[in-house]
Amino acid sequence: MYKEKSNQLLVEQPLGNMQYIPASNTLELTGAWLWKTLDEKDFAVLAKKIAGTITQINIDGSKIVEIDTVGAFFISRILSYASMHNIKVNSFLIPESGKQFFERIDKIVVAKRNDSTDKPFIGLVPLLGQGVINFFLSILEFVEFFGQFIMNCINFARHPRQLNWNDLIRTIFDAGFKGVGVASLLSFLIGITLAYQMAPQFITYGANVYVVNFLGIALLKEVSPLLTAIIVAGRTGASITAEIGTMKVQEEIDAIQTMGISPITRLVLPKVIGVMIALPLITSIGDVAGMLGGAIVSKASLDISYALFIERVKEYVLMSNYTVGIYKSIVFAFVVSLVGCYCGFKVKGDANSIGEQTTRSVVLGIILIVFFDAVIAVICKILGV
Amino acid sequence: MMVSNQDTNKQPMPIIEIKNLGTRFGDTWVHKNLNLTIYPSRIVNIIGSSGSGKTTLVHEILMLQPITEGEIYFSGKKISNYNIEDAATKEILSQVGMMFQHCALFSSLSVLENVMFPLVEYTNFSTQTIREIAQIKLRLTGLPDNAYNLYPKDMSGGMLKRVALARTLALDPKVIFLDEPTAGLDPNSANGFDELISDLQKRLNLTVVLITHDLDTIWNIADEIVYLGEKRVLFHDTVEKAANAESIPELYEYFNGARGQITKTFYTK
Structure with a gap:
């Protein structure tokens, strides 16, 4: 039967019916025996009614007006129920024109009972083991991918003309130009928030002007590169994965390979280089936007004029703050784009896989960004920058 | 399948009836005044050159593509409502099946x-x-x-x-639509698939609408040929007649070209 009532009301065929007549010990099957007209619950009711009470039965299906595979399947089920419960079927009638059809389906149903085709059940422990193995395998795969990438880079350094310039410029445009708005807006807002939150602290100590030093370090060195990289991981990293993943599904990657062209040189390299060019640029713009936000709040709640703000920036904000931020963003760009490409290549041939790998690309990208941020912080400390 | 034999003498009701169908994409008419009647339990093969609107026609019957003018009736019911949540639409769609050219199986299942x-x-x-x-x-x-x-x-x-x-x-389903069912199969598999279609058609009493260019399939299993050209149905008859329809040069060429000749001689001798 239809799952939904509104559909069921439109069915024109008479409902399939089964009725047990004790007088003649006959099970009468009437109406249309179609998936639309049969209710599975009727069988349970019938089974309850006749279970254990009889040892033989006549089945009369000669009044069935229409039958489909499902109807045949259910009749076959009645027959097998009878044989399972040692009920002897004395006579079995079915319309002549439907007989051949029923017998064909019945043969399939009977043959199927003998073997199970259910999915094998996987226990918890093997599942866990498989997960651990897969995790280490995926690390191994990433190392392999990274190695291939480096090999291709070396090869590329020898023949720089092979670079796909169109793709490079498109990546710079997509990751850089199209992302600059959202990235600078966020940096601007963070600049405002940081300055606004810190303002009371500075006022308490009468150290209003130090807000500039604070913003210089916090924004340029830490917040702006990190924030921008996370936005790029979400925008560009995901789009790279989806793009390469779709190409993989449609066998475009294989096509490139059969032409004797390395998919990494052709697809990955322009993307990695493009993001590595774009990300420092939008980080710089984000720096400016963040400082602008800070300057506005400084003027409003700390009484620092714009001229004084710029003066303090020139004097006390070290160039190294900015350069460290930019170096960071280059590392982040490399990580995000490489993870994006790697996840794209990992896509298998089904629709779920693209979604799965895109999610993975963004999550892994953001985790690695924060991880490398910490690594760089330690390196900077050692180098004393 | 119907098991009662009460109306065997009567001409059966057409399962698909297309009246004065017109389809327009932008400024170009793909179909204009197209009439086609398909009776149940037949294997009907739609042929026509590329771009003659074979797939569009099937998509219109399956409500994948809105029609510009004219009417399509399925078992006497007019196909007009494109709301997929509508119960009447579901009732019609539950009676048709479509096998897409590239199978369109759900890759995640x-x-x-x-x-x-x-x-x-x-x-x-x-x-x-x-x-x-x-x-x-x-x-x-x-x-x-x-x-x-x-x-x-x-x-x-x-x-x-x-x-x-x-x-x-x-x-x-009562009707199944098969878009290029044997494309990309090796000859053995293609033959096997032809046999399967014709066997299932008989067993399940199906109406089969084929879109194919496979001449072997056409000669093997098709009962009727529908030739689309000049935006309408130019020819609708048996395969033998289609192969000898000298009045329609393109159709004649279709069956009597270099490839067609070989298949024709094989199946008609």
């Missing part, structure tokens, strides 16, 4: 789940019952049992076509 999908969506049977019904359909198409838990990406083209056919048959 296993073979068995693919066939179970329409049953799960439409019926209120228990999962176990649905699974068993799906297994029957897969067996009808001759797919080996050990393939039921495979995923479409792990299967060969011939097997995919069989799964796609099983999914098409899932709801016991």
